[in-house]
Amino acid sequence: MKFIADLHLHSKYSRATARNLDFENLYYAAQIKGVRVVGTGDFTFPAWIEEIESKLEETEPGLFSLKRQIAKDIDKTIPEKCRNPVRFILQTEISNIYKKDDRVRKNHNLVYFPDIASVKKFNAKLDSIGNIKSDGRPILGLDAADLLSIMLDINDKGFFVPAHIWTPWFSMFGSKSGFDSIEECFGSLKEYIFAVETGLSSDPPMNWRVEDLDNVRLISNSDAHSPGYLGRNASVFNTKLSFFHIRQALEKNDLEKYQGTIDMYPHQGKYHYDGHRKCDICLNPATTARIDGICPECGRKVTYGVLNRVQELATRPEGYLPENRHGFKSIIPLADILSEIFEVGPKTKKVAGYYNRAIEILGPELGILLEKSVQEIETANVPLLAEAIMKMRTGDVNIDPGFDGEYGKVNLFSRQQKEHLKGEKYLLFDLPVKKDKSKVKAKTKVKKVIVKKESQKQKRFKKKSATKQPVKIQTLLSGLNSAQQKAVESSARAMIIQAGPGTGKTRTLTAKIAHLISKRQVDPGSILALTFTNKAAGELEKRIEKYVPKTKAPVLAATFHSFCLKLLKEYKGFNAVIVDESLRISLIREAMGEKIKKKAAKQVDQMISLCKQNLLSPDDDFK
Numbered sequence: 076m077k078f079i080a081d082l083h084l085h086s087k088y089s090r091a092t093a094r095n096l097d098f099e100n101l102y103y104a105a106q107i108k109g110v111r112v113v114g115t116g117d118f119t120f121p122a123w124i125e126e127i128e129s130k131l132e133e134t135e136p137g138l139f140s141l142k143r144q145i146a147k148d149i150d151k152t153i154p155e156k157c158r159n160p161v162r163f164i165l166q167t168e169i170s171n172i173y174k175k176d177d178r179v180r181k182n183h184n185l186v187y188f189p190d191i192a193s194v195k196k197f198n199a200k201l202d203s204i205g206n207i208k209s210d211g212r213p214i215l216g217l218d219a220a221d222l223l224s225i226m227l228d229i230n231d232k233g234f235f236v237p238a239h240i241w242t243p244w245f246s247m248f249g250s251k252s253g254f255d256s257i258e259e260c261f262g263s264l265k266e267y268i269f270a271v272e273t274g275l276s277s278d279p280p281m282n283w284r285v286e287d288l289d290n291v292r293l294i295s296n297s298d299a300h301s302p303g304y305l306g307r308n309a310s311v312f313n314t315k316l317s318f319f320h321i322r323q324a325l326e327k328n329d330l331e332k333y334q335g336t337i338d339m340y341p342h343q344g345k346y347h348y349d350g351h352r353k354c355d356i357c358l359n360p361a362t363t364a365r366i367d368g369i370c371p372e373c374g375r376k377v378t379y380g381v382l383n384r385v386q387e388l389a390t391r392p393e394g395y396l397p398e399n400r401h402g403f404k405s406i407i408p409l410a411d412i413l414s415e416i417f418e419v420g421p422k423t424k425k426v427a428g429y430y431n432r433a434i435e436i437l438g439p440e441l442g443i444l445l446e447k448s449v450q451e452i453e454t455a456n457v458p459l460l461a462e463a464i465m466k467m468r469t470g471d472v473n474i475d476p477g478f479d480g481e482y483g484k485v486n487l488f489s490r491q492q493k494e495h496l497k498g499e500k501y502l503l504f505d506l507p508v509k510k511d512k513s514k515v516k517a518k519t520k521v522k523k524v525i526v527k528k529e530s531q532k533q534k535r536f537k538k539k540s541a542t543k544q545p546v547k548i549q550t551l552l553s554g555l556n557s558a559q560q561k562a563v564e565s566s567a568r569a570m571i572i573q574a575g576p577g578t579g580k581t582r583t584l585t586a587k588i589a590h591l592i593s594k595r596q597v598d599p600g601s602i603l604a605l606t607f608t609n610k611a612a613g614e615l616e617k618r619i620e621k622y623v624p625k626t627k628a629p630v631l632a633a634t635f636h637s638f639c640l641k642l643l644k645e646y647k648g649f650n651a652v653i654v655d656e657s658l659r660i661s662l663i664r665e666a667m668g669e670k671i672k673k674k675a676a677k678q679v680d681q682m683i684s685l686c687k688q689n690l691l692s693p694d695d696d697f698k
């Protein structure tokens with residue numbers, strides 16, 4: 076079966092993690108995100124292994140489930156569309172700090188075991204070497220190769236993955252205290268390293284440039300320090316649900332069983348570019364090279380980011396694609412997308428509200444980001460969400476890269492694009508109220524659409540009882556010039572008629588429709604004529620009327636907006652009244668007390684429009 080796994084997490088017992096990072100919340104978050112297999116994190120920590128033993132039970136070889144009696148209460152709180160089984164895999168991270176070849180080395184390593192007995196032996200061994208009781212991710216003065224060797228001695232069915240291999244301070248390839256190759260770090264045990272974690276600041280294409288990584292699988296995990304970050308990076312498997320199948324999928328280079336990664340754009344990671352956070356200096360590697368890596372603000376050496384370090388170790392040009400490579404998909408976490416749409420922080424109530432709406436209607440986050448169609452996403456009715464996700468999927472995003480511990484900032488829409496999109500979508504309901512002449516004019520147009528809709532209905536009602544005569548085709552074409560006639564008679568599926576005002580475009584369109592009905596026996600009810608103005612729509616409808624046999628449904632001629640309103644009414648049960656300006660003003664005056672002047676009511680009306688235009692709702696802070 077195909078499933079998503081996040082194999083590097085922490086518990087509430089690791090430094091700088093959320094207090095609610097427990098199995099209950101991981102179980103919940105995994106379903107909300109759409110992750111099937113989750114690392115337990117921190118199995119070296121005494122209180123956490125106790126929790127593992129008391130709350131989890133083995134359900135498949137080497138995989139564990141939250142016990143039924145604990146899970147069943149949580150299940151009720153999970154949106155129905157997100158409910159799925161969750162499995163835990165025994166996992167921990169060790170911070171190794173040691174001296175090798177006269178240099179201080181610091182790297183983080185992930186260890187996985189298939190059973191609790193092995194975990195306990197491993198913990199006992201580490202306990203005799205250093206302190207594993209003060210931090211869920213213990214720091215040990217132990218060579219990474221020795222740690223690997225301890226793991227192999229205890230149970231060689233376990234596996235070992237160097238963590239976030241590019242981060243500057245604590246990783247195998249880190250610029251500050253890492254190595255230049257897997258062999259340099261692990262020596263003769265190199266062959267036991269069959270997977271590495273790429274980390275948040277790099278993605279597969281960056282890693283493909285480094286030949287040293289050709290024979291290892293690249294995996295991605297969230298390294299979450301709070302439940303909300305679970306699955307922000309993840310790996311995709313298509314194998315049986317068991318520890319041993321997961322291990323085998325990684326060990327053997329099988330593109331079917333291990334299908335690759337889901338990665339945040341690496342620019343979003345904290346260490347993509349070079350720079351100094353305190354000095355607010357962010358540099359791309361080329362600039363860093365030009366200034367010899369010296370911060371122009373403080374004169375000290377800048378922190379080299381992942382991109383720079385990758386370039387240092389790369390043996391291949393940018394864009395190199397190895398054969399037999401795994402797939403990968405770039406994502407932006409849903410909360411970050413919503414944060415960008417609504418221009419509020421990703422942890423605000425507003426983002427949480429829309430997030431919950433999206434997963435309740437559409438299911439887990441990763442499914443929304445990667446699989447749902449535009450049409451499906453639109454059913455959640457979250458403004459601009461479908462557009463944002465399409466941009467994300469096609470890579471049409473702009474990210475200010477992260478550097479020196481500062482996360483990158485995602486920009487999906489320019490200010491202008493946002494205005495434009497909002498305008499398109501919400502024109503029907505409300506318009507911006509900037510005192511811009513053209514826009515004020517547009518507002519009155521919308522009002523007309525609404526009024527017009529009513530009269531069109533009445534007209535249609537009358538139409539049905541009127542008598543129509545079949546018309547000879549010759550009278551249709553008479554009065555048209557040869558180009559116009561050609562357009563009328565053409566059977567092309569698409570056609571553009573470009574002509575200036577007053578040259579007879581509407582007449583040509585009318586003749587075309589009449590031709591389709593009388594000559595080609597097209598059902599008038601299946602014809603939709605969209606025009607720019609209500610006036611044109613009305614005229615068109617009137618002119619065609621006489622060509623339509625009385626037994627047939629009429630041609631629908633409408634403006635874009637009135638047509639969409641009709642769709643909303645018919646298919647979405649949209650039956651709210653659209654209130655015109657005078658009614659709005661009187662409603663506002665009623666709500667605020669009769670004493671309020673008309674002018675003040677108008678200002679309030681404009682303010683409400685402006686708020687809606689900016690996607691603000693009543694519980695937002697308007698300051």
Ligand SMILES: [Zn+2]
Nearest residue numbers: 168183238239
């Ligand atoms: Zn780490």
Ligand SMILES: [Zn+2]
Nearest residue numbers: 351354370373
């Ligand atoms: Zn500086």
